[in-house]
Structure formats: structure tokens, C-alpha cells
Amino acid sequence: MIDDSRPIFLQIAQLIENDIVDGVLAEEAQVPSTNEFAAFHRINPATAAKGVNRLVDDGILYKRRGIGMFVATGARAVLITRRREDFYEQFVRPLAREALKLGIDGEQLAAMLAREPGAASLRDVQQKEGAI
Amino acid sequence: MNRAVAVARMQLINKWTFLGIPALILLSSFALTLAIWAMIPDTAEGAKYSGAGQAVMWYFFALGLQSMSLTFPFSQGLSISRRNFFLGTVGLFAVVAAVVSGLYVVLGYLETATHGWGLNGQMFALQWIAKQNGFMQMFFYFVLMMFLFLLGFWGATVYKRWQATGMLLACIALAVVLVGAVGLITWRGWWPAVGSWMAAQTPGTTGLLALGLAALLGAGAYLTLRKATP
Amino acid sequence: MSTPIVQMSNVFKRYRALTALEDINLTLNQDKIYGLLGRNGAGKTTLMSILTAQGFASSGHVNVFGENPYENEKVLRRICFIRESQKYPDDFHAKHAFKAAALFYKNWDNDFALQLVKDFELPLNRRIKKLSRGQLSAVGVIIGLASRAELTFFDEPYLGLDAVARQLFYDRLLDDYAEFPRTIVLSSHLIDEVANLLEHVIIIDKGKIILDDDADNIRGSALTVSGTGARVESFIGNRTVLHREGIGALVSITLEGQLSAGERREAQELGLDVSPVSLQQFVIRKTLDAGAGLEFDAESQAKQTKKATRMGAIR
Numbered sequence: 013m014i015d016d017s018r019p020i021f022l023q024i025a026q027l028i029e030n031d032i033v034d035g036v037l038a039e040e041a042q043v044p045s046t047n048e049f050a051a052f053h054r055i056n057p058a059t060a061a062k063g064v065n066r067l068v069d070d071g072i073l074y075k076r077r078g079i080g081m082f083v084a085t086g087a088r089a090v091l092i093t094r095r096r097e098d099f100y101e102q103f104v105r106p107l108a109r110e111a112l113k114l115g116i117d118g119e120q121l122a123a124m125l126a127r128e129p130g131a132a133s134l135r136d137v138q139q140k141e142g143a144i
Numbered sequence: 145m146n147r148a149v150a151v152a153r154m155q156l157i158n159k160w161t162f163l164g165i166p167a168l169i170l171l172s173s174f175a176l177t178l179a180i181w182a183m184i185p186d187t188a189e190g191a192k193y194s195g196a197g198q199a200v201m202w203y204f205f206a207l208g209l210q211s212m213s214l215t216f217p218f219s220q221g222l223s224i225s226r227r228n229f230f231l232g233t234v235g236l237f238a239v240v241a242a243v244v245s246g247l248y249v250v251l252g253y254l255e256t257a258t259h260g261w262g263l264n265g266q267m268f269a270l271q272w273i274a275k276q277n278g279f280m281q282m283f284f285y286f287v288l289m290m291f292l293f294l295l296g297f298w299g300a301t302v303y304k305r306w307q308a309t310g311m312l313l314a315c316i317a318l319a320v321v322l323v324g325a326v327g328l329i330t331w332r333g334w335w336p337a338v339g340s341w342m343a344a345q346t347p348g349t350t351g352l353l354a355l356g357l358a359a360l361l362g363a364g365a366y367l368t369l370r371k372a373t374p
Numbered sequence: 375m376s377t378p379i380v381q382m383s384n385v386f387k388r389y390r391a392l393t394a395l396e397d398i399n400l401t402l403n404q405d406k407i408y409g410l411l412g413r414n415g416a417g418k419t420t421l422m423s424i425l426t427a428q429g430f431a432s433s434g435h436v437n438v439f440g441e442n443p444y445e446n447e448k449v450l451r452r453i454c455f456i457r458e459s460q461k462y463p464d465d466f467h468a469k470h471a472f473k474a475a476a477l478f479y480k481n482w483d484n485d486f487a488l489q490l491v492k493d494f495e496l497p498l499n500r501r502i503k504k505l506s507r508g509q510l511s512a513v514g515v516i517i518g519l520a521s522r523a524e525l526t527f528f529d530e531p532y533l534g535l536d537a538v539a540r541q542l543f544y545d546r547l548l549d550d551y552a553e554f555p556r557t558i559v560l561s562s563h564l565i566d567e568v569a570n571l572l573e574h575v576i577i578i579d580k581g582k583i584i585l586d587d588d589a590d591n592i593r594g595s596a597l598t599v600s601g602t603g604a605r606v607e608s609f610i611g612n613r614t615v616l617h618r619e620g621i622g623a624l625v626s627i628t629l630e631g632q633l634s635a636g637e638r639r640e641a642q643e644l645g646l647d648v649s650p651v652s653l654q655q656f657v658i659r660k661t662l663d664a665g666a667g668l669e670f671d672a673e674s675q676a677k678q679t680k681k682a683t684r685m686g687a688i689r
Contacts (some may be wrong), residue, residue, distance in 0.1 A: 014570060017650035019590035047552040054544060055570040056407055057552045059590060101635065106642060147447055150477040157470045158463070210464065217461040218471070220428045221517075222478045223450040370445075373429050374461070 020055055024063030032072065032083055033091050043073055043081040151224060151232025152239075155211060162207070162240055166200050170247075173199045174267065181263040191266040200244060204237070204289050208296025211237075213304065217374035226369050234362065237293050245285035249278050273347050284351040291358040298365035305372040376403035379525060379557060380425060385434030387420055387581075394420045396581045398434070402525075405555040409572035409589070411565050411657055417581040418561040419457060422527050426455040438525070454479065454523035456514035458530040462502040468513050469498040472520070479521040486550070487520035493542055507534030515543050519550055527559045532567070544571055565654035575653070579661040589653070596656050597633065600626035601646035609644055616659040628659050 014023055031037040046064055050057035064081060067073040072087045111121050156162055173196035181192050211233050219229045252269035260266055268274075273281055302310050329338055345353075380402035387395035395417050402408060410418050423429030424436060427443040427450065436443065443449045462471055468491070476482040491498060494512040497505070502513060515531050528547075532540045548571060551558060562568050575592055577585040585592070596616060599606055603625045610627055617628040628651055633641065641648050651659070 015650065016569075016593060016652040018594045020570060020593065021590055050548055050552060051545070053570070054548065056573045056589070057548070058406065058573045059570075062590070101639075105639070109642065147451070147478065154474045154477055157473050158465045158467075161463075161465050214461060214463045218463055218466075218474070220426075221454075221456045221460050222475055223426060223453045223455065223523075224478060225445045225447050225450055227445055228447065371430065373423070374457075 014053055014055060020059045021062035021066060024049060024053070024055070024060055025066045028064070028067055029072065029091050032088050033095065035088075037083050039083045039085050039087055041083050042079075043083060045080060147224060148228040148231040148235065151219065151229055152236035154219070155215060155233060155236050161210075162236065166203055166240075166244065169203050170200050173197070177265065177267055178261060178263065181261070181265040186264055191260055191264050193270075194265060194267040197248070197267050197270075201289055201292055204241070205292040205296040208237075208293040208298075209300045210296075212297050212300035212369075216304065216369075216372070220374040226372070227366075230366050230369055234294070234297070238290065241286050241289040241293065242282075244289065245282045248285045249281045252281065253278075276347050280348055280351070284347040287351045287354040287358060291354045291361065294358050294361040294365060298361045298368065301365050301368040301372055304374075305368055376406070378402065379404050379439055381435075381437040382421075382425070383435045385421075385424065385431045385436060387417075387424065387429075388432045394581050395424070395431070398583060400576065400583060400586065402557060402559070403574075404524075404557055406573045407551065407558045407560065407571055409565070409568055409575045410559055410561040410578065411563065411575060412578040413563060413661060416578045416661075418578055419529055420581075421578065422455055422529060422559065422561060423457075426450075426453050426527065428455065428457075451478070451480070452524040453527075454518055454521040454525070455527040456517050456529065458511075458514075458533060460510075460514055462513075464501075464503060466502050467499050468496055468502060468505070468509075471502060471513055471517065475517045475521055479523060481522035481554075483520050483522060487516055490516045490519060490546065493546070494539060508536065508539060509534075511535050512539070519546060522550075522554050522556065525557045525559075527561070529561050530563070531560070532562070532564060540567065544568070547571065565657055566652055569653040577657055577660060584660055592653060592656060594632060594650065596628055596630050596651040596659065598626055598628045598649050598651055599641060599646050600624060600649070601644065605644050606646060609641060609646060616656075617662075628655070 014020055028037070028043060032039075037043060043064070044052070046061040047057050049055070049060040049064070053060070064073065068075060068081070070090075071084055072091065073081045074084050075081055107121075111117075116124075177194040177196045181194070184192055215233070216229060248268055251267075252274055255261060255265070255267065255269045256274065273284055276284070299311070299314075302314050306313070329335055378401045380400070382398050382400040385395055385398040385400075386393065398421060400421075410421070412418050420429060424431045425438060425443070427436075427445070430444075439449050439452060441449050443453070466474075472484075472487050472491075476484060476487075490496075490512075494509075494516070496509055496512045496516070502510065505513070511531055511533050512535065515528070518526050518528050518531070531543060535543065544567070547558070560568055560572065569589065572589045575585065575587060575589050576583060599609060601609075602623050603620065606625045606627055610629060614630040615627055616630055619626050633648065638648060
């Protein structure tokens with residue numbers, strides 16, 4: 013799960029963010045302790061703490077003295093907004109470039125997206141939007 | 145707890161090394177000696193001697209070597225200062241040597257009282273020493289054992305610090321000094337004087353001499369150890 | 375927040391013709407896990423020996439817990455350094471070694487030691503002399519962990535241990551460190567295995583410290599760009615090249631530094647492949663001269679071996 017491409021504390025922060033976005037960690041739910049993160053991912057506890065603290069600084073998590081870390085209310089919405097901004101850079105651009113290389117035009121690309129089983133639910137996104 | 149005392153306790157963790165083996169050597173050499181004496185018929189010439197009593201003393205020489213060469217590196221791993229290692233090890237040995245010396249004196253008296261264990265043997269109460277009072281006997285044995293132990297200890301320290309080259313140089317130096325002394329004595333015709341000086345020695349004076357040498361060895365061992373690496 | 379507990383300044387160690395350590399300046403802070411990384415014979419053990427007053431520096435200053443450690447019980451009682459080639463008394467069984475350690479470390483945890491004995495399947499009643507290399511390493515690891523000394527050194531602790539036992543060691547180390555934080559120095563040349571455990575990394579090569587930085591600063595501080603020769607070359611411009619290799623028209627170049635989002639996009643558009651460099655790869659690139667060919671490698675290897683042998687002989 014942990015790789016060499018980026019500092020581990022960033023990867024830990026991202027793993028927690030993923031869990032929040034996926035709903036595995038609900039808002040106001042308690043986040044595992046840094047030592048639990050360290051033991052699970054076999055990483056240095058200080059590094060894990062750095063990742064968690066980054067999310068605290070961002071307002072995604074908050075500390076309750078003597079109890080632990082919790083997901084802030086509204087954290088999911090903040091993360092999703094942020095990720096949408098990255099979506100274009102991370103996914104759409106490489107997709108378009110590869111399509112161009114292979115001579116797939118815009119229509120074909122749209123057809124492919126429609127063929128993707130997950131795409132059916134894409135149409136429902138509009139309704140889901142209200143839930144966020 | 146004082147760490148020098150802890151060093152002594154560490155040396156005693158394996159009870160065999162400092163206590164079991166010397167006791168075994170003493171007992172077995174004694175038993176063997178008794179068996180041999182029993183086989184030799186009594187003659188009018190006098191007591192049957194045995195040097196087996198020395199066996200334990202020589203073991204202490206080996207112990208001095210070993211407690212340095214193997215326990216010292218381990219003590220360094222446990223972050224024990226060289227000073228405390230020295231104090232603890234030599235201190236423990238002094239206690240053991242004192243106990244063994246006392247035992248020798250007692251056994252010597254017993255030997256005399258039982259007419260050489262009923263076999264007219266002499267293993268502990270050697271004439272030259274047994275004539276002295278108990279305190280002097282004990283002093284003599286004690287110093288002798290300390291001397292042997294420290295000789296082994298210092299030798300191992302020299303080896304630790306300067307390896308084989310150091311040992312070789314130390315041995316050569318010792319040989320040169322001895323040969324030089326013999327040469328000097330011969331050249332100046334001092335042999336008769338040396339002879340009468342040696343004959344005049346008592347266990348007390350020999351003990352004092354050994355004590356001086358042991359103290360010298362102890363100081364030498366400590367100074368060498370101060371800069372030894374495991 | 376970080377309290378320095380070890381300071382070395384201008385430390386040199388010379389053996390007749392050989393300089394084993396050259397101008398070492400180093401600070402270790404309290405309660406961090408350090409990786410002391412480098413090749414065999416790079417000077418790792420020499421450095422640790424000097425820090426623990428088991429060995430002596432030729433010149434320079436060493437300060438541990440605010441004082442000179444030499445013959446200083448106040449400092450020494452807070453340190454544990456079982457070396458890779460640790461010698462034990464001839465007649466000692468593993469249980470004797472643990473009993474001895476318990477005499478000297480006030481934080482010694484005997485239950486923990488016994489748990490580790492079980493974990494490592496270490497025979498307690500066998501002479502240490504008769505133990506396998508892995509079991510011997512386990513004895514050292516157990517003393518190092520259970521002593522809970524404020525400053526603990528592990529010198530290539532994994533030698534002879536199989537993959538399961540090594541993982542066990544790393545897990546126990548992390549668990550216990552989390553519960554009882556202390557300063558730990560892990561010397562290793564198996565870098566990938568320990569990389570994630572480290573908070574700070576010190577790389578030593580040929581007696582010199584060539585890198586001293588937080589592990590997370592190093593991670594991602596180099597990357598490999600590969601693709602067709604001309605494109606790669608034009609892309610990298612005048613960046614610092616750590617390593618260069620090629621096969622046919624393909625070139626793979628390891629760069630120091632990071633790429634901005636824009637540069638990543640540019641690389642993608644050029645059809646170049648950008649991949650991360652592991653800490654181990656990074657150390658290898660740093661300790662072998664950049665762009666060097668195979669002949670050079672073989673030569674430096676030979677030199678290194680010779681050096682290691684000589685150091686062994688002198689020790």
C-alpha cells in the first residue's frame with residue numbers, strides 16, 4: 013500500500029482521505045491512533061503522526077484531548093470538492109492523450125464511457141449531488 | 145546497585161565457571177592423589193608428596209585469561225565501564241581466592257592431624273609452608289592465586305589490545321629481561337649471593353614479593369584495559 | 375521539540391594508512407528512529423563503537439547525553455549496543471546473557487524478553503557458541519529490545535534471520551517503540567526492508583557522511599525518467615543526474631529533485647515514463663559515482679572488500 017513515490021506521511025494522509033471519501037470513516041467517527049496506523053502499515057509512528065497532523069491542520073480531522081482523532085463534520089464535502097479539481101489533471105488529460113495516440117475520436121470515447129457498467133450510475137450522479 | 149558488584153554477579157551467573165569447576169578440580173585431584181597414595185607402600189623415608197594441590201591455582205590462571213578475553217567484550221556490549229569491569233572481576237576473584245586459601249589452610253591442618261589422611265601423604269600441608277602460622281599460610285596461598293589470576297588477566301588484556309604482535313613483543317621483552325639478568329649475575333659472579341638469598345626466603349618474604357608482582361600486574365592490567373577495545 | 379542527545383563533531387578515525395572515519399559531524403535527537411545506512415566496511419560499526427566508548431576516535435569530540443561517554447557510567451548505563459559480531463562468554467547460554475543484561479539495565483523487561491524468546495524460537499539452554507547465525511542475531515536483538523535503553527543501537531540485526539523472523543523483529547521494534555519511545559539507531563545495508571521504519575536517515579560511505587536527512591525528505595527526492603534517448607536527454611536539461619543506463623535506443627536516467635505538475639505533464643506528453651526511486655536505489659546511486667560503468671563498479675567493490683578485510687584484521 014505504501015510505495016516509494018512520495019513521502020509516507022502524504023500517503024497516510026491520502027489513505028485516510030480515501031476512507032473518508034468512500035464513507036468507510038463517517039464524519040464524527042474516531043480515526044485509528046497513529047500507533048495503530050504505524051503498526052498496520054509497518055511505518056514509523058512519527059511519520060504516521062505527521063500524516064494525521066496534516067489532516068488536522070487542514071481541518072479534516074480534529075483532536076479531542078486524551079481521547080483521539082475524529083473526522084470533522086463537513087470533511088467529506090471538502091475532500092470531494094478538492095478531488096474534483098484534481099480529476100481533470102489526473103484522469104481526463106491522460107485519457108484524452110492516449111485516445112489521441114490511438115486515433116480514438118470524441119464520439120468513440122463517449123461510446124466507450126457509456127459501455128462502462130459503472131457509467132449507468134453516472135447518470136444518477138446529479139441526484140446524488142444533493143446528498144453531499 | 146553498584147555496577148562493579150553487578151559485574152561480579154555477572155561473572156557468577158554461570159555458577160560452574162567460578163565455583164563448580166574449581167571445586168571439581170580440587171575434589172578430583174584430591175581423590176586421585178589419595179588413590180595413588182593408597183597404592184604406594186609406606187616407607188621409612190617419610191611423607192608422600194603430591195603437587196595436585198596446585199591444579200586449582202593453575203585453573204585460576206586460565207580463568208584470568210578467559211574472564212578477560214570473553215567476558216570483557218560482552219561487558220562492553222552491556223555498556224559497562226572498563227573500570228567497573230576490572231573492579232568487579234578482580235574483586236570477585238579476590239573473594240574466591242581468599243575462600244580457597246582458607247580452605248587450603250584448614251585442609252592442611254586436617255592433613256597434619258590425620259597423619260596425611262591416614263596415608264602419610266602431603267598435599268596441602270607442605271613442610272615449608274605448614275611451619276608458618278595460619279595467617280601467613282593463608283596470605284601465601286592468596287597472593288599466589290592473585291598473582292596467577294592477574295598474570296592471565298593481564299596477558300589477555302595485552303592480547304586484546306595489541307593482538308599477537310603485542311603478546312610476542314611482551315614475551316620477547318620478558319625474555320630479554322630474564323636473560324639479561326642471568327647474564328648480569330653470571331658476569332658479576334653473583335650466583336652464590338643469589339643462592340643464599342633464595343635459600344633465605346620464607347613463605348612470608350616470597351608472599352610479599354608475589355604481592356608486589358601481583359600489584360604491579362594488576363596496575364598494568366588496569367592501565368592496559370583502559371584503552372582496550374572489545 | 376527535538377532534544378539532541380548525541381553530538382559528534384569533527385570526528386576522525388585513522389588506522390595507520392587507512393582513514394575509517396573522516397570528519398564526522400552528527401547530531402541525534404531524542405526518541406527518533408535513525409537509519410545508519412551504508413555498504414559493508416563504510417564505517418557504520420566504527421562510528422557506533424566510538425559513540426558508545428567501545429572504540430576510540432583519533433580526533434574530534436563526542437558528546438552523549440551532554441557528556442563524554444568514555445568510562446562515564448552515568449552516560450553508559452543509558453546505552454545498549456550489541457554489535458553484529460558480539461562475543462559472549464564461552465560457557466554462556468542465551469538465558470545467562472539475558473540474566474546479565476537484566477543486572478545492568480534498569481528498564482529491563484523480562485516478560486518481554488521471554489516473549490521474544492518464544493517468538494524467535496530461541497533455545498534458552500544451549501550454549502551461545504552452538505547457536506546458528508540467526509539465533510545468535512536473535513540473542514542480540516532480544517537484549518537490544520528488552521533492555522529498553524534510552525539509546526539503543528542495532529548493528530545489522532537481521533544477519534542469518536529468515537524473512538519471517540526479520541519481519542517479527544521490525545514489528546516488535548515498532549510496537550515497543552510506540553509504547554516506550556526511545557532513540558534507536560538501526561545500522562543496515564538491507565535498506566528497503568527498514569526504510570519505512572525510519573524517521574531519519576544517515577548514509578555513510580567510505581567513512582564520510584554523505585546524506586543526513588529526514589526519510590520523508592529523501593523519499594521522492596529522486597526519480598527515474600526513461601524513454602527514447604534524445605527525448606529523455608532534452609527533457610532532463612541540466613538537472614543533476616545520479617545514474618544513467620541504456621539499452622538500444624532506450625535510456626533510463628535517475629535524477630535528483632522533483633518534478634512539478636507541469637513537468638510531469640510534459641514528460642507524459644513526450645511519452646516518457648517517470649517512476650519513483652526507492653531509498654535503497656537512492657543510496658546505491660549516491661554511493662556509486664554517478665554515471666559510472668561496470669568496470670568502475672567492480673574496481674570500487676574490490677577496494678571496498680580489501681578495506682573491509684583490513685579493518686577486520688585491525689580490529
